[in-house]
Amino acid sequence: MARRTKRLWTDDEKRSICVQTTGPGVSVAQVARRYSMNANLIFTWLRDPRYAPEASAEPDEACFLPVEIVDRPMHDDNKAAAGPVPAAGTIEIDTAGGHRLRISGAYNPEALARLIRGLSG
Template identity: 65%
Template sequence: MARRTKRLWTDEEKRSICFQTAAPGVSVAQVARRYAVNANLIFKWLRDPRFAPDPASVPGPSEEARFLPVEIVAETKAPAAEPVADNRIEIELAGGHRMRISGSYDPEALVRLIRGLTA
């Protein structure tokens, strides 16, 4: 049976992990799974002022949320003789990820993929 060794985290790693827990919509459990560490250990680090994220450095909802102009127009049917344009979506996520989807897609699968990339 393999013996587990205790993982030693540097102060910078602890700060980075604790900072990630302060992002909107992110739970401590998600961050713990990402680093294969017990969530209770992260909670312990968060109580330590050396590692707790500074509220001023955490991006607020106003910095992440962006409202885009939307125009609602009456539905028009294209003539059958014209070819239908391909469905294309391009999504740019925080962290530098970019997704390009062409053709038909499963919206639920797309949501799971986006959540997986942003978790």
């Protein structure tokens, strides 16, 4: 009969294992199997502030941006209207960096978010 030995994990190893659980689509059970250990041990480490990953460790953390809805007249009767009026089904976004995006028709929201992040950075 094989004798089991208790493994001792260093603090750096515990931190590294805990950080691996924060990846997109990664479960604690997957990380536990990778190291041939029980997932409950990782959950214990995640509750310990010494090993828990920091909240800022997420690269694509969601955030809210200020939005202003501007009512523009459809006709140029009012000289206060700035620029052309976008067509129906079009969204127009002015970024803080001075860029203006005008999107018409179908679009991929994730690709649009990456574009806005790139222009704002």
